[in-house]
Amino acid sequence: MDLQSFNADLLPFLQHSPSPFHAVANMARQLEEAGFQRLDEADAWQTAPGQGYYVTRNDSSLVAFRLGQGSLPETGLRLVGAHTDSPCLKVKPQPELVNKGYFQLGVEVYGGALLNPWFDRDLSLAGRISYRDRAGKIRGTLIDFPNPIAVIPSLAIHLDQEVNQNRSINAQLHLPPLLWSGTDDDARPDFRSLLLETLHRQQPDLQVDTVLDFELCLYDTQPPALVGLEQDFIASARLDNLLSCHTGLQALLQAGGEQTALLVCSDHEEVGSASHCGADGPFLKSVLERLCASPQDLTRALHRSLLVSADNAHALHPNYADKHDENHGPRMNGGPVIKINANQRYASNSETSAVFRHLAQQLDVPVQSFVVRSDQACGSTIGPITASGLGVRTLDVGVPQLAMHSIRELAGARDAFYLFQILQAFYSRGDIGV
Numbered sequence: 001m002d003l004q005s006f007n008a009d010l011l012p013f014l015q016h017s018p019s020p021f022h023a024v025a026n027m028a029r030q031l032e033e034a035g036f037q038r039l040d041e042a043d044a045w046q047t048a049p050g051q052g053y054y055v056t057r058n059d060s061s062l063v064a065f066r067l068g069q070g071s072l073p074e075t076g077l078r079l080v081g082a083h084t085d086s087p088c089l090k091v092k093p094q095p096e097l098v099n100k101g102y103f104q105l106g107v108e109v110y111g112g113a114l115l116n117p118w119f120d121r122d123l124s125l126a127g128r129i130s131y132r133d134r135a136g137k138i139r140g141t142l143i144d145f146p147n148p149i150a151v152i153p154s155l156a157i158h159l160d161q162e163v164n165q166n167r168s169i170n171a172q173l174h175l176p177p178l179l180w181s182g183t184d185d186d187a188r189p190d191f192r193s194l195l196l197e198t199l200h201r202q203q204p205d206l207q208v209d210t211v212l213d214f215e216l217c218l219y220d221t222q223p224p225a226l227v228g229l230e231q232d233f234i235a236s237a238r239l240d241n242l243l244s245c246h247t248g249l250q251a252l253l254q255a256g257g258e259q260t261a262l263l264v265c266s267d268h269e270e271v272g273s274a275s276h277c278g279a280d281g282p283f284l285k286s287v288l289e290r291l292c293a294s295p296q297d298l299t300r301a302l303h304r305s306l307l308v309s310a311d312n313a314h315a316l317h318p319n320y321a322d323k324h325d326e327n328h329g330p331r332m333n334g335g336p337v338i339k340i341n342a343n344q345r346y347a348s349n350s351e352t353s354a355v356f357r358h359l360a361q362q363l364d365v366p367v368q369s370f371v372v373r374s375d376q377a378c379g380s381t382i383g384p385i386t387a388s389g390l391g392v393r394t395l396d397v398g399v400p401q402l403a404m405h406s407i408r409e410l411a412g413a414r415d416a417f418y419l420f421q422i423l424q425a426f427y428s429r430g431d432i433g434v
Helices: 003-015 020-033 191-202 239-254 283-291 295-303 318-323 350-363 382-390 415-428
Strands: 052-057 061-066 078-083 088-099 102-110 123-133 138-144 178-181 208-220 225-227 233-236 261-266 306-310 337-339 368-370 393-398 400-402 409-412
Touching: 003 225, 003 233, 003 239, 003 415, 020 052, 020 061, 020 123, 020 138, 020 239, 020 261, 061 239, 061 283, 078 239, 078 382, 078 415, 088 191, 123 191, 138 191, 138 208, 191 208, 233 239, 239 261, 239 306, 239 400, 239 409, 239 415, 261 283, 283 295, 283 382, 306 350, 306 382, 306 415, 337 350, 350 393, 350 415, 382 393, 409 415
Parallel strands: 078 261, 078 306, 306 393, 337 368
Antiparallel strands: 052 061, 061 261, 088 102, 088 208, 102 178, 123 138, 123 208, 225 233, 233 409, 337 393, 400 409
């Protein structure tokens, strides 16, 4: 796989994964096309060396693995972790709002979203719906409105002349999107009826009787693109962190089968990971316990394992260069970034960083470092959560990007491929220096 073909696969994945549910469904499809077998947590598992398997939880988190030829307590595992969720606006359970003749939806901010960029965008809705079918069974399905159906218009500068100096957004009052213009006398539209009509039109074979509940998010319909005079950049929604999910998946699919290689993509990282399908939950550990015959075998396997936590990093912004430590401002297209924090907000240490640098040097791939300014707070990732929960050595890395947590983010067009090359080697090589 070369750079062009890698990006040619990445951009459609980003476009067709407007929610964590869609991202997992798309990854599962690629795994099955590659011969991976789907497992169910409710079943007894029968696994064999050399074979690939995957399992999902909540339809929004996924663990995929290919078993190597050796015994796990003797060989350990090569693990890569990422997350499927991104900051967004989620629809409230009773969202219907009729205000001055406009039909709007009540929304809730999910994660640490940059709110200003959500205004004046062509928005749509996607996510999961739980419904009762005509046989009385509760089932679930995915939904995606293919066309722009909503917009959050800005207030004209004439009515807020200080907007460019001091703009304050009230999430309750200013974020409900407009979906329809009626009259003050029109009856309040029923959102579940709208969902039911859409399901009947899009998926008539489902035999949907009643929409019981939903988990839906707004998303920008503008497709991902290569931008810049020489197409140096990728502009897209959800680069944080679907870019890492896709990169880890392609590395797993392209890896050799000698080593036991595992990819975990967890939901709810943007809100702390504390859920049954988040990195602070038991999903990954329960999978590993099934692969090892005893607690002692699991402990021995983890001692010989290494986790690469892949989550995008802050690139140096040329207009805000003073926001970075002078020696640790990574540049887009300068290679993946090792993320370091003395207070363990990132899980990298000298040993795990050395492994990554060793692989990169063998591949002639550039590597950068990020450390937050000493007078600023540092974010975190699934790395410290997984490291403390499992006791596995961990490294935090990521592709450098700008506009993190915006509705449209920016990354270098070469960096994800650089990371893919290192992760593929990490999954495949028998000797990685430890």
